[in-house]
């Protein structure tokens with residue numbers, strides 16, 4: 482019997498597995514995909530995540546982007562330097578598998594191409610059912626992403642989440658003179674389009690991040706946006722994927738089991754950043770299970786509390802900002818152009834240098850007063 486079975490090896494599951502294995506616990510990682518696996522994602526990662534690991538992420542970074550450009554219908558450009566905190570641009574197959582390999586080095590067992598189809602809880606253990614047989618674990622972490630089944634199988638019922646939609650298009654391109662990061666706010670109703678550079682191409686995409694849905698062709702928007710960079714979609718591959726945005730604090734623990742990452746709906750509802758919060762929740766889930774194994778009382782219950790206090794408290798502000806910004810996007814964008822500091826502030830939030838709660842009240846006041 483394993484101390485912990487982790488279902489899903491994205492940033493959340495791989496992080497939890499690494500930290501549990503490092504503390505000497507026996508860990509089984511299950512993923513239905515053959516690893517390394519592709520995940521539709523812009524691949525922009527805050528460098529702050531390095532602080533949560535004792536190994537160097539350099540081999541997993543495609544390139545570092547030191548400048549961000551925002552536009553409204555290709556105009557009204559805002560330029561922000563990332564200073565000493567460039568954004569990491571990663572290929573998710575490389576990045577996620579890199580963390581998985583670190584977990585394996587610490588002794589975690591990996592079984593990919595193994596889909597969890599059902600669960601049972603008996604006496605002192607979780608029985609995890611897959612087409613390849615059953616696995617037994619004292620603890621369980623559901624980290625199976627936005628399309629996962631673990632929350633349902635664990636009996637969490639209706640979760641508080643806002644399901645956003647995004648389309649990502651990979652454009653192969655060898656030469657990268659300007660590894661800059663681009664956001665376009667004018668063409669997508671209730672969302673934005675992006676162009677994130679990689680060493681071997683671009684990840685372009687468009688997403689809607691509110692409950693309002695307007696008929697709009699993401700493909701057409703991205704095609705037009707790409708033409709601004711003299712890029713075509715002829716050799717591009719495209720992938721649609723839901724995003725489970727944070728929509729309120731909720732219980733993330735049950736009998737000897739926790740939810741982490743997007744299956745716990747941790748994604749920032751304003752920026753749609755999901756990698757950093759998924760890693761954060763994976764880290765906190767590993768600490769909770771370690772504490773529970775060490776007989777600390779209410780350790781799993783405390784995980785739900787910690788996620789509410791340390792992440793949810795911030796997300797309340799992110800959600801308020803999103804509600805105002807995506808409802809009146811041009812007004813919101815005007816605030817950014819008139820107050821260039823607000824764009825710098827957003828990059829500082831992404832870097833972990835500032836928190837939403839420190840700045841959001843001021844930002845909301847600016848948005849309300851226009």
Ligand SMILES: Cc1cc2nc3c(=O)[nH]c(=O)nc-3n(C[C@H](O)[C@H](O)[C@H](O)COP(=O)(O)OP(=O)(O)OC[C@H]3O[C@@H](n4cnc5c(N)ncnc54)[C@H](O)[C@@H]3O)c2cc1C
Pocket residue numbers: 488489490491492493494511512513514518520521522523524525526595596597598624625626627628629630647648649686721722723724741742743744748753754755756757759
């Ligand atoms: C188009 C798009 C662009 C994005 N861009 C960014 C970005 O630039 N920056 C950012 O921070 N975030 C971005 N995100 C969000 C980010 O990709 C996710 O929040 C993040 O991947 C969540 O990590 P996770 O570990 O929770 O789950 P995932 O990365 O989704 O991993 C879940 C894993 O679980 C496995 N799995 C699922 N079901 C089962 C099962 N039944 N049994 C076994 N295994 C299973 C899957 O195969 C998968 O490997 C983007 C999302 C989308 C859709």
